[in-house]
Amino acid sequence: MIEDFDSKSKTWDQHRYRIERAQVVADAIKKRISLDQIKRALDFGCGTGLLGLNLVGLVKDIVFMDTSSGMLQEVDQKIKEKGIQNASTLLLPNGKIESSFDLIVSLMVLHHIDNIDEQVKWLSDALEPDGYICLCDLDQEDGSFHQEERVPHNGFRRESIMGLMERNGVKVVESTTVYVNKKMIGTREHEFPVFMIVGRKSA
Numbered sequence: 276m277i278e279d280f281d282s283k284s285k286t287w288d289q290h291r292y293r294i295e296r297a298q299v300v301a302d303a304i305k306k307r308i309s310l311d312q313i314k315r316a317l318d319f320g321c322g323t324g325l326l327g328l329n330l331v332g333l334v335k336d337i338v339f340m341d342t343s344s345g346m347l348q349e350v351d352q353k354i355k356e357k358g359i360q361n362a363s364t365l366l367l368p369n370g371k372i373e374s375s376f377d378l379i380v381s382l383m384v385l386h387h388i389d390n391i392d393e394q395v396k397w398l399s400d401a402l403e404p405d406g407y408i409c410l411c412d413l414d415q416e417d418g419s420f421h422q423e424e425r426v427p428h429n430g431f432r433r434e435s436i437m438g439l440m441e442r443n444g445v446k447v448v449e450s451t452t453v454y455v456n457k458k459m460i461g462t463r464e465h466e467f468p469v470f471m472i473v474g475r476k477s478a
């Protein structure tokens with residue numbers, strides 16, 4: 276079974292750990308990057324906007340992008356309900372980004388994308404000189420995180436993502452474990468660490 280995000284959008288936020296994870300990642304980003312300097316931010320693969328909505332009050336402008344219109348409808352509704360003025364949503368036909376940003380954040384998205392070399396290039400190309408990127412995703416795992424669902428990548432070796440960033444003109448500033456997903460599989464709790472790789476585009 277392949278993950279269908281449109282059908283999951285309405286219930287996405289019912290899993291409390293997703294809200295907590297986004298909050299923890301946002302706090303880690305806030306500690307590392309002066310968000311008051313950021314004019315234009317992008318939450319790439321935003322889902323229901325859990326990560327970017329934690330940053331919205333700190334940056335000048337933020338765009339929420341996703342390939343799922345269902346997910347973006349949830350973000351639009353939150354933007355409307357909260358009366359947020361500096362945020363917009365954009366549906367991507369694929370992961371190609373046509374505008375540029377001085378901060379790109381992405382949480383739990385890359386492992387859903389087949390051609391990761393191309394996607395990291397597109398993300399790097401969409402960064403302004405000196406812009407920051409924070410890529411957060413699963414460390415390599417044995418496939419049990421998604422259980423019966425199939426995804427293109429069972430997490431990543433951090434070195435492979437860092438290598439792709441460096442090859443596309445983004446200098447790696449830091450690689451850290453930002454969160455640990457915990458899931459019961461059978462009778463045992465399993466841990467699935469999430470990395471955060473922070474990079475900065477060469478000026």
Ligand SMILES: C[S@@+](CC[C@H](N)C(=O)[O-])C[C@H]1O[C@@H](n2cnc3c(N)ncnc32)[C@H](O)[C@@H]1O
Binds near residue numbers: 343388
């Ligand atoms: C696991 S969800 C994570 C959502 C959100 N970042 C969060 O942490 O709650 C992955 C998201 O990536 C989106 N996605 C999948 N492929 C994509 C692509 N090629 N470009 C942009 N978004 C994509 C999905 O629609 C989905 O909303």
